[in-house]
Amino acid sequence: MFVAGNPILYVDPDGKELHTKGDSTTVSGAISYMSGLSEKEFRTRYSSSNGRVGFNFGGLDVESNEGLKLLRDLITSEKRYLFQMEDVTDPAAGEEVLSEYGRMPGDDRPDKDLNRLAPGYNGVVSVGTNVTFVDEVRGLEVSKGNIAWHGLAECYARTDGRQKWAYPDRILSNVGNWTDYEGAHHTAMDRQFRRVAQGYGSGHIIYFPHAIRMTLR
C-alpha cells in the first residue's frame, strides 16, 4: 500500500519486510546510493531497527526515480528480502560474493543453490565487502553500490516477478559475443538504464555479468 504524498514510514506489520545484515554504515551507504537522494536527505528518511529497514517516502516522486522505486518495491513486497554486505572468506568464493537467491520453480541459473537461501527469506542478495569488482570488458572498477543495485533489481525480478535469470529462447539482442536474453538480468539492466536516463547513477550498466572479475582484498 502506498499513498503518494503521505509521509508513511514503511515497517510492514505483517512481517514481510526488507532486512539487512552487515556493518550498518556500509549497508546504508549502498541503499543511499540506490536511492539517488543526497546523503543528508537520505538520513532523515532512512531508519533501521535490528536490520529491518524503514523509509519515509512522503513527498518524494518515486515514479521518476527508479532506485527509490526499487527500494519501495522491496520494502512493500509480500516477499521477504535480505540484503547483506559482509566480508567473505573463501578465496574461490566466485558467485558467493555476488549472489542472488530467489526461491524459484524451474530456476535455470548455473549457480543456483537454494540451500544457501537464508531461512525465512524469499530473496537474498549478498555483496562481499572485501571484494573488488572489476568490469573486464571496460577495465573499470564497479562500485559496491552499483553491484548491490543491480543485484537487488535482479533478485526482485526473480522473486516477485517470478522471472528466470534468462530465457534462452527469447533473444533480445547480440552485442559482440554477448547475447542478451529476456529475463531477470535484462529486467535489472532495464531499470538501470531508466535510472541513468532519470539523472541518477554512474551510468555503468552491468551488461556482462560473467566478465565481472571479483578479487578478494
Ligand SMILES: [Zn+2]
Ligand atoms: Zn545480472
